[in-house]
Amino acid sequence: MSAPDIFYVEDDTDFAFIMQQAVKEVDDKVSISIIENGIDALEMLHQLTTNSVKPKLILLDLNLPGLSGLDLVRRIREIPYLKYVPVIFFTTSENPKDIKASMEFGANAYLTKPSGYLNLISCLRSLHDFWFTKHLTVN
Amino acid sequence: MQHFQVDLTNCDKEPIHIPGKVQPHGFLVSVSSANLLITYISQNAGHFIGINAKDLLGKHINELSVAINATAPAEQLSQLLNVGKLNKSFENINPFRIDINSEAWYVIINPSGNQLVLEFEPAESNLALDVQKVIGRSVTEILSGRNLETLLTNAAAEVKKVIAYDRVMIYRFNEDGHGEVVAEVKNDDLEPFFGLHYPASDIPRQARELYKINLTRIIADVHAEDAPIITFQEDGAPLDLTHSGLRAVSPIHIQYLKNMGVASSFSISLMAHGELWGLVACHNYSPRFINYKARDAAKLIGQLLSSALEYRQDEEDTEKLQQLIAAAEAVSGNLKNYGNLQEALVAGKTTIKDITEAAGAAVIFNGAITTIGHTPTEKQITDIAGWLQANMSDAIYYTNRFPEIHTAARAYSDTASGIMACSLSKDLSELIIWFKPEQLTSISWAGKPDKPVEKGEDGLLYLNPRQSFEAWTEIVKHTSDRWSNEEVSAVVKVREEIIYAINRKANEIRLLNERLQLAYEELDTFSYTISHDLRTPLSSIKSYSEFLLQSNKSLDDNARRILERVVNGADKMNFLIQEILNYTRVGRADVKYHKIDMAALLKEVTGEVMNALNPPNLKLVIGDTPNIYGDQVMITQVFTNLINNAVKYSSRVNSGLVEVKGVVENNETIYTVSDNGVGIDVNYFSRVFELFKRMDNVKDFEGTGVGLAIVKRIIEKHQARIWFDSKLKVGTVFYVAFRNL
Numbered sequence: 001m002s003a004p005d006i007f008y009v010e011d012d013t014d015f016a017f018i019m020q021q022a023v024k025e026v027d028d029k030v031s032i033s034i035i036e037n038g039i040d041a042l043e044m045l046h047q048l049t050t051n052s053v054k055p056k057l058i059l060l061d062l063n064l065p066g067l068s069g070l071d072l073v074r075r076i077r078e079i080p081y082l083k084y085v086p087v088i089f090f091t092t093s094e095n096p097k098d099i100k101a102s103m104e105f106g107a108n109a110y111l112t113k114p115s116g117y118l119n120l121i122s123c124l125r126s127l128h129d130f131w132f133t134k135h136l137t138v139n
Numbered sequence: 140m141q142h143f144q145v146d147l148t149n150c151d152k153e154p155i156h157i158p159g160k161v162q163p164h165g166f167l168v169s170v171s172s173a174n175l176l177i178t179y180i181s182q183n184a185g186h187f188i189g190i191n192a193k194d195l196l197g198k199h200i201n202e203l204s205v206a207i208n209a210t211a212p213a214e215q216l217s218q219l220l221n222v223g224k225l226n227k228s229f230e231n232i233n234p235f236r237i238d239i240n241s242e243a244w245y246v247i248i249n250p251s252g253n254q255l256v257l258e259f260e261p262a263e264s265n266l267a268l269d270v271q272k273v274i275g276r277s278v279t280e281i282l283s284g285r286n287l288e289t290l291l292t293n294a295a296a297e298v299k300k301v302i303a304y305d306r307v308m309i310y311r312f313n314e315d316g317h318g319e320v321v322a323e324v325k326n327d328d329l330e331p332f333f334g335l336h337y338p339a340s341d342i343p344r345q346a347r348e349l350y351k352i353n354l355t356r357i358i359a360d361v362h363a364e365d366a367p368i369i370t371f372q373e374d375g376a377p378l379d380l381t382h383s384g385l386r387a388v389s390p391i392h393i394q395y396l397k398n399m400g401v402a403s404s405f406s407i408s409l410m411a412h413g414e415l416w417g418l419v420a421c422h423n424y425s426p427r428f429i430n431y432k433a434r435d436a437a438k439l440i441g442q443l444l445s446s447a448l449e450y451r452q453d454e455e456d457t458e459k460l461q462q463l464i465a466a467a468e469a470v471s472g473n474l475k476n477y478g479n480l481q482e483a484l485v486a487g488k489t490t491i492k493d494i495t496e497a498a499g500a501a502v503i504f505n506g507a508i509t510t511i512g513h514t515p516t517e518k519q520i521t522d523i524a525g526w527l528q529a530n531m532s533d534a535i536y537y538t539n540r541f542p543e544i545h546t547a548a549r550a551y552s553d554t555a556s557g558i559m560a561c562s563l564s565k566d567l568s569e570l571i572i573w574f575k576p577e578q579l580t581s582i583s584w585a586g587k588p589d590k591p592v593e594k595g596e597d598g599l600l601y602l603n604p605r606q607s608f609e610a611w612t613e614i615v616k617h618t619s620d621r622w623s624n625e626e627v628s629a630v631v632k633v634r635e636e637i638i639y640a641i642n643r644k645a646n647e648i649r650l651l652n653e654r655l656q657l658a659y660e661e662l663d664t665f666s667y668t669i670s671h672d673l674r675t676p677l678s679s680i681k682s683y684s685e686f687l688l689q690s691n692k693s694l695d696d697n698a699r700r701i702l703e704r705v706v707n708g709a710d711k712m713n714f715l716i717q718e719i720l721n722y723t724r725v726g727r728a729d730v731k732y733h734k735i736d737m738a739a740l741l742k743e744v745t746g747e748v749m750n751a752l753n754p755p756n757l758k759l760v761i762g763d764t765p766n767i768y769g770d771q772v773m774i775t776q777v778f779t780n781l782i783n784n785a786v787k788y789s790s791r792v793n794s795g796l797v798e799v800k801g802v803v804e805n806n807e808t809i810y811t812v813s814d815n816g817v818g819i820d821v822n823y824f825s826r827v828f829e830l831f832k833r834m835d836n837v838k839d840f841e842g843t844g845v846g847l848a849i850v851k852r853i854i855e856k857h858q859a860r861i862w863f864d865s866k867l868k869v870g871t872v873f874y875v876a877f878r879n880l
Binding site for chain 1: 674675676678679681682683684685686689690706709710713
């Protein structure tokens with residue numbers, strides 16, 4: 001069992017599909033898997049941990065069925081093996097309360113979903129540059 | 140000598156019950172009740188019985204009896220007196236027939252103090268008819284009258300038949316004491332008095348009291364000289380003739396009758412509820428005497444008529460009252476059924492007018508005047524309302540002489556000589572007014588009430604009775620019919636109902652407002668949620684379109700153009716949703732007042748606006764910037780919108796000028812944002828602050844029509860005021876006045 005580069009938890013299948021396409025557009029060598037609810041996501045992360053593999057980046061929506069994004073990030077941080085995997089919130093909410101809470105619960109960044117495919121690509125390019133190129137060289 | 144006040148009540152002072160004289164067609168003898176010795180005797184007694192009246196004074200009544208008729212028993216009179224004394228009444232004795240000089244006479248006995256008064260009068264009247272026979276038929280005739288008016292006319296006709304006087308009138312005393320001829324039957328050659336009104340002073344108070352005691356009164360010959368009453372008593376206390384039929388008439392009244400050309404007069408009192416309702420007044424133009432029995436018959440007619448008219452009057456009053464009550468109830472019912480007050484009061488079959496006998500009514504409510512029936516003009520009603528507001532101290536006001544009180548009302552005295560008003564609100568701005576017209580009938584008074592007072596020959600200040608009965612007509616100006624107690628109580632009742640209805644309505648409105656407020660809040664929440672939820676699918680639409688454009692290389696140009704339009708549309712919609720969110724957010728937020736550094740705020744806002752729009756040739760001036768209190772974020776929104784608009788709409792004129800400045804005035808700080816741009820069409824003035832409203836002349840400019848709606852909302856939240864001046868192609872000035880805390 002291998003881990004995807006990007007572990008994306010998103011219940012909006014439309015946005016998930018667009019995301020998949022955008023990631024492919026930015027770098028088709030980057031793999032992405034999409035999980036539609038919080039409980040499944042946690043279970044799958046446990047399995048990956050058992051197999052000693054982990055994703056390079058976890059993207060979370062805020063409102064998820066089963067387990068909310070905030071609960072999920074807390075549970076992820078409780079797994080020592082995943083403690084340092086970068087977790088980024090990717091959501092429509094601009095509520096400052098949500099942003100603050102996500103940081104407190106252990107997220108590394110908070111991004112509001114850009115409007116449209118083209119904006120998403122631009123957004124992903126800069127993310128890719130940072131997390132998959134510069135970040136790695138930094139480490 | 141007592142000094143009389145010279146006024147119309149002059150006659151009231153005359154002691155008419157002790158005239159010291161009797162009418163000369165009969166004679167009077169008064170004996171002490173204790174010993175039957177003659178104390179008083181009228182001088183003319185001698186003339187009838189052929190001895191000197193004075194010689195009888197102090198003698199026993201039996202001596203009079205002998206003097207009258209030597210052949211009859213000497214005790215015939217003393218026996219009568221003793222029987223009457225024993226029975227404590229002379230009712231069954233009166234009249235007692237005796238012969239004097241072989242002629243038939245009546246003796247009528249009445250007690251007066253410690254005296255017994257014997258009046259002698261001829262038993263023959265100069266009436267050919269058998270009175271008793273006529274009466275029975277008359278009563279039937281009289282009572283056949285269906286209403287008060289025919290009842291009275293029938294009565295006058297029957298009385299005339301019985302006593303055959305030239306003229307028989309029925310007077311009625313009105314509330315203020317003045318009399319009115321309400322029925323008349325007369326010989327054809329006589330001038331009619333029907334409808335004439337008499338001043339109250341014509342029949343003075345003490346005369347009216349005597350009419351209540353003596354139900355008939357005859358003055359047989361106005362021109363005959365009265366016979367004085369003599370007595371042997373040194374102190375000469377005058378004999379009280381209250382119950383006397385022969386009692387001499389007041390010289391004032393005699394003069395009055397002479398002036399009318401009347402030679403003989405007869406009256407029958409009409410009583411209702413123990414009060415003098417009126418008189419059957421009979422005039423004859425030659426001397427006329429009717430005997431005791433005829434007078435008694437007339438008295439009977441009077442009593443029958445009295446009870447009949449009491450009943451009929453009550454019946455008519457009750458009927459009238461019932462009508463008013465029914466109308467009041469109908470109007471009260473309307474108040475419950477009609478949605479609006481004016482409609483309830485004037486639109487139904489029975490209206491507010493019908494609860495009184497008014498000719499018209501006006502309802503002043505919610506700043507509008509609604510009228511029904513005959514009323515003054517709206518302008519005049521406004522005048523009346525103004526006067527009432529200044530002068531009304533109670534909830535209800537009424538007068539039947541309004542133009543006498545408020546001279547401006549003389550211009551419309553024909554419709555509003557009488558007014559009754561009731562207030563529906565504390566500040567008297569809401570009223571109902573009823574109107575009664577001037578009494579159009581010209582009322583003829585029997586002489587000028589203001590005739591100057593003349594000194595009598597004897598030096599007494601007697602008011603001279605009317606020298607002529609030529610009625611002169613005086614239109615009773617500025618006076619309407621009176622407002623009856625029944626009308627007033629109907630108004631009081633309906634007023635209560637109306638106020639109850641108004642309060643109920645006010646309560647309903649308050650509840651409705653509360654519900655509206657809730658609904659608004661719900662709507663805000665709803666709009667917020669909806670807008671928010673719309674963004675996700677909208678975002679998908681845009682993303683899919685862009686993805687197609689980006690990834691699908693097989694798309695032709697046409698498909699690409701269409702997809703681009705989809706993306707454009709989605710963007711616009713997204714922007715609108717954002718604006719709605721901003722707008723609803725204002726509704727949801729609470730204002731937290733802070734002192735705002737306006738210089739800093741304006742600097743930041745203008746900087747941003749100028750940066751974003753970057754207009755060529757536009758000058759932006761910031762004047763004084765007094766600080767204000769408000770919510771920093773919201774106030775920033777207000778000025779961003781106003782300045783953005785000012786700059787945007789004047790960016791295309793040659794030398795655009797936008798000026799922002801504030802000034803402190805009394806309780807407010809007023810900021811103005813002015814420009815010399817495109818301006819606002821006057822037809823749009825009322826819609827400037829409405830959501831999504833954009834003017835025709837700004838179609839070329841970017842905008843959503845939400846900005847000013849947000850501004851208005853924020854201003855309202857701050858309990859501030861906003862307004863504007865504008866002229867097409869000249870420019871616009873927006874004013875915002877913030878309260879100084």
